[in-house]
Amino acid sequence: MHYEAAFLSAIQKVKSEGRYRVFARLERDKDIYPLARNHGPGPEHVVIWCGNDYLGQGLRPEVIDAGKSALDRMGAGSGGTRNISGTHQLHIALEKELSSLHNKEAALLFTSGYVSNSATLSTLGKIFPDLIIFSDENNHASMIEGIRFSGSERKIFRHNDLDHLEELLKAERYDRPKLIAFESLYSMDGDFGPINEICDLADQYGAMTYLDEVHAVGMYGHNGGGVSQQDHAEKRLTIIEGTLAKAFGCHGGYIAASKAVIDAIRSYAAGFIFTTSLPPATVSAAIASIRSLTQDNKIRLRHQERAARLKRMLREAELPLMDSPSHIVPVKVGCPVLTKKISDTLMVEYGIYVQPINYPTVPKGTERLRLTPNPFHTDKMMDDLVLALGETFARYRVANDRQQVQPAQCPFGGKL
Numbered sequence: 001m002h003y004e005a006a007f008l009s010a011i012q013k014v015k016s017e018g019r020y021r022v023f024a025r026l027e028r029d030k031d032i033y034p035l036a037r038n039h040g041p042g043p044e045h046v047v048i049w050c051g052n053d054y055l056g057q058g059l060r061p062e063v064i065d066a067g068k069s070a071l072d073r074m075g076a077g078s079g080g081t082r083n084i085s086g087t088h089q090l091h092i093a094l095e096k097e098l099s100s101l102h103n104k105e106a107a108l109l110f111t112s113g114y115v116s117n118s119a120t121l122s123t124l125g126k127i128f129p130d131l132i133i134f135s136d137e138n139n140h141a142s143m144i145e146g147i148r149f150s151g152s153e154r155k156i157f158r159h160n161d162l163d164h165l166e167e168l169l170k171a172e173r174y175d176r177p178k179l180i181a182f183e184s185l186y187s188m189d190g191d192f193g194p195i196n197e198i199c200d201l202a203d204q205y206g207a208m209t210y211l212d213e214v215h216a217v218g219m220y221g222h223n224g225g226g227v228s229q230q231d232h233a234e235k236r237l238t239i240i241e242g243t244l245a246k247a248f249g250c251h252g253g254y255i256a257a258s259k260a261v262i263d264a265i266r267s268y269a270a271g272f273i274f275t276t277s278l279p280p281a282t283v284s285a286a287i288a289s290i291r292s293l294t295q296d297n298k299i300r301l302r303h304q305e306r307a308a309r310l311k312r313m314l315r316e317a318e319l320p321l322m323d324s325p326s327h328i329v330p331v332k333v334g335c336p337v338l339t340k341k342i343s344d345t346l347m348v349e350y351g352i353y354v355q356p357i358n359y360p361t362v363p364k365g366t367e368r369l370r371l372t373p374n375p376f377h378t379d380k381m382m383d384d385l386v387l388a389l390g391e392t393f394a395r396y397r398v399a400n401d402r403q404q405v406q407p408a409q410c411p412f413g414g415k416l
Helices: 003-016 061-074 089-101 113-127 141-150 162-170 195-205 259-268 280-295 298-316 336-350 379-395
Strands: 026-028 035-038 045-048 106-110 132-136 153-157 178-183 208-212 239-243 253-257 329-332 368-371
Touching: 045 379, 061 280, 089 106, 089 253, 089 280, 106 113, 106 259, 113 132, 113 141, 113 208, 113 239, 113 253, 113 259, 132 141, 132 162, 141 178, 153 162, 162 195, 178 195, 195 208, 253 259, 298 329, 298 379, 336 368, 336 379
Parallel strands: 132 153, 132 178, 178 208, 208 239
Antiparallel strands: 026 035, 035 045, 106 253, 239 253, 329 368
């Protein structure tokens, strides 16, 4: 068996499909953000337009100071799993902050948002052996993995299609354990999930609900509790899942729910039990970040204004902006090869970093650039971005669907 050849063949397959990923070699610097030092091709400094630290909280002085203080007092590591010397008073304090943020009785920390989804959803299948899970077709890979690992029967409903979801729910007996898993904000298209309407169906058909708030927590609601807070739906949901790594600018994932749910997941989830806990510096920084965001709404308002301005500029420039009601700003290309070419050109020639989004992150034929403006992007940076996009899209003959322009042909099929 030629093992090395198999690995090389797998890599070549990805390359032949035009979706081989190359990581940018960047160095974040809190003093010049959203610029970063570039250690790869292109100018010395580039403007980051695709970061998930949506509000720049990871560079906020009080957040950094909190992390430094914990590092000085408690050291670099946590000491083990939560069961083996790895539970700190800081973990308990952060879980209280998170349960309060989501108006829930309790919360549980995980090492990442991916793990919190995978571990929790897989564990629910063990607690309810006859569980059937209804999953939105656009759910994140971590949710899909957790549902598969649960061993539960699963039904996939069309994205945000309440009629299809109800049709599937109706087909099951009322007394069978059911769970509806969906997201509040889908990060690639930037659209919202119909939270209250799904809760209505859950109430009608006797189902639990699992909501991923990863891209919305810290961003929406009167104090950053997410879209469920904005829609006054927190108490209606069985489990709310979120992350500390996006709007809060730190690291880690969590769930918030009733005390019984949290205690059961804590006791059964292998992804929690057998994993070293988050280090004190990260936890302390996260607490500081949450407290600063819950007490000050100005940064969220500024962020929404920036996103709205960029969308308006892209429309006026007749670039192929994909409709999005949220802070996510997707610009369609439609071909993996050209998406990568455009991304490389923006980086090397214009000092603009925006990563290409290709399959399997998005369906084939919908490849795009996913822009995430933040409160620190200036008007000048936006002007430069829109000008660069216009020139680059014209060079590669990527046209707005509304324009009467002969499109280029993607070498992997489909028109642009």
